[in-house]
Amino acid sequence: METLSLVYYSPTxxxxxxxxxxxxxxxxxLISDNNIAENKAESITETSNNCLTIIGMPVYAGRLPITAIxxxxxxxxxxxxxxxxxxxxxxxxxxxxxxxxEIAINCGFKIIAGAAxxxxxxxxxxxxxIAMNRPDKQDLExxxxxxxxxxxxxxxxEDISTxxxxxxxxxxPYKKRNQLPATVxxxxxxxxxxxxxxxxxxxxxxxITIKGTVITTGELCTWCCACVKHCPKGxxxxxxxxxxxxxxxxxxxxxxxxxxxxxx
Numbered sequence: 001m002e003t004l005s006l007v008y009y010s011p012t013x014x015x016x017x018x019x020x021x022x023x024x025x026x027x028x029x030l031i032s033d034n035n036i037a038e039n040k041a042e043s044i045t046e047t048s049n050n051c052l053t054i055i056g057m058p059v060y061a062g063r064l065p066i067t068a069i070x071x072x073x074x075x076x077x078x079x080x081x082x083x084x085x086x087x088x089x090x091x092x093x094x095x096x097x098x099x100x101x102e103i104a105i106n107c108g109f110k111i112i113a114g115a116a117x118x119x120x121x122x123x124x125x126x127x128x129x130i131a132m133n134r135p136d137k138q139d140l141e142x143x144x145x146x147x148x149x150x151x152x153x154x155x156x157x158e159d160i161s162t163x164x165x166x167x168x169x170x171x172x173p174y175k176k177r178n179q180l181p182a183t184v185x186x187x188x189x190x191x192x193x194x195x196x197x198x199x200x201x202x203x204x205x206x207x208i209t210i211k212g213t214v215i216t217t218g219e220l221c222t223w224c225c226a227c228v229k230h231c232p233k234g235x236x237x238x239x240x241x242x243x244x245x246x247x248x249x250x251x252x253x254x255x256x257x258x259x260x261x262x263x264x
Contacts, residue, residue, distance in 0.1 A: 008056035011226035014119035019056035025147035037204035062094020089121025090131035098170025182218030192235035
């Protein structure tokens with residue numbers, strides 16, 4: 001391997017941090033760093049055989065974010081190596097890594113390694129912390145460990161086409177996606193909002209517009225909470241009875257620290 005390409009979906013920057021940490025410890029020349037949550041219209045071209053690709057995706061209720069899948073499927077490869085990574089909020093990564101494996105194979109990649117890392121949950125707050133401030137120093141050290149495992153495996157590969165398929169846990173058919181009414185989404189406290197437009201810029205689905213006040217199109221919202229976490233005034237608030245009950249459940253049942261899992 002000579003070069004490295006990073007492809008990830010990271011509205012809040014959590015998955016980005018993990019994928020970049022893995023990548024920078026590979027000792028390869030970085031030729032592409034594409035956060036498809038930001039570069040929605042950017043085309044993704046074919047990957048050369050001497051390039052290692054790392055694909056990173058957050059986990060939403062045990063599945064990949066549906067808004068990222070369409071872009072991911074544009075990736076093209078002819079048996080070039082790929083590392084697949086999912087990042088979940090200390091609850092469960094469910095079928096997400098298996099789902100990412102299927103997409104990568106259908107795009108023509110040869111999977112050499114996979115991992116499930118932990119990041120701060122989208123619903124985490126100072127009042128109800130869920131994997132708060134993760135990935136932390138320990139997680140980043142484990143990113144380096146994972147990079148070392150990948151490097152060692154690459155050294156031993158003479159012909160990538162002969163590699164056996166990586167065994168990834170999960171269920172097929174995949175877990176059904178959660179569906180809530182379009183009225184369930186973060187809202188804006190107009191007493192705090194100064195119409196700075198940051199929420200518009202960070203929303204990966206273009207669900208937010210400003211027309212005098214901030215307007216959210218609920219049908220497009222994926223509850224990633226990028227708008228909530230990036231708002232400098234604390235004006236974006238996700239206060240809904242259904243979501244609040246789920247936050248409480250997560251806080252009570254998902255506070256015990258989980259550690260990354262590797263498949264190499």
